Amino acid sequence: MQGYILRIQKVKDEDLIVYILTNEHVVKSYRFYGARHAVIMMGYKIDFELISNTQFLPHLRNILHLGFSWLTDRDKLIIWQQFIRLLYDHLKDVDNVDEIYFNELDFCASRLLKQNAKRLILESYVRILEHEGRLHNEFECFLCDEVISSQVSLTRAFLPAHTHCISSYAFDLSKIKYLFEHKSTLYLEDDEIEQLYQILLDGF
Ligand SMILES: [Zn+2]
Structure with missing residues (x-):
């Protein structure tokens, strides 16, 4: 085995x-x-x-x-x-x-x-969340239920919220959409990878 x-x-x-x-x-x-x-x-x-x-x-x-x-x-x-x-x-x-x-x-x-280890693991994390039916790719804020249209903030398990609703790091929505759809960190800069990785460390 x-x-x-x-x-x-x-x-x-x-x-x-x-x-x-x-x-x-x-x-x-x-x-x-x-x-x-x-x-x-x-x-x-x-x-x-x-x-x-x-x-x-x-x-x-x-x-x-x-x-x-x-x-x-x-x-x-x-x-x-x-x-x-x-x-x-x-x-x-x-x-x-x-x-x-x-x-x-x-x-x-x-x-x-x-x-790159962090990119690999972030992409894997997104695939696992999707497999578990927990990937929120409709991009509605979990706090106010309104649609997110430009910048997005993420919490544990990459739950999306408006940046003004949770006042944390603002990601470009199109880059996060690409990550969620294609399981690819291609368009994310290294500082964004670092921010995402810190959220990942909160757990599944
Ligand atoms: Zn909101």
Whole structure:
């Protein structure tokens, strides 16, 4: 089985509880301490086996780290782990998941070496919101219900509002429309990407 490590929680005697996102599940597993075990980290893609245990969590065995060359790029790794943390918070209480989450991680991981990490993850975030039916591309202000016609401000999960209604950063509406329609950050400047990324960090 393959999956991405969403979270590692230390328990007694250096044993670990490891949460892994596969294409179907969020697996909660137990790993006994072993000095010869490979080091694992949040965000790693691994191949693994689960040994079922009727008493407690399944045991995590035979872990193989499927590495990516960008993992040595500290800045990219930090952004990657921020996204992984958001996904953990979003998915931690569910067992069965749609494959989109795993596929989006695969998509981003395969492109991180050559592409801008924040842009990749912003585009992925928008695709996930759309898949969940939560992408508000009708551009009506969530506070006053009136149509937004020029500048738009965004809150958590990119919920749109008039800039004068929530008094936060004003984005050009046409650029945000393009992002929502095409899942592309092409027309956004780096400072706009930074603003969007800070909103993304509020979570799904
Ligand atoms: Zn408004």
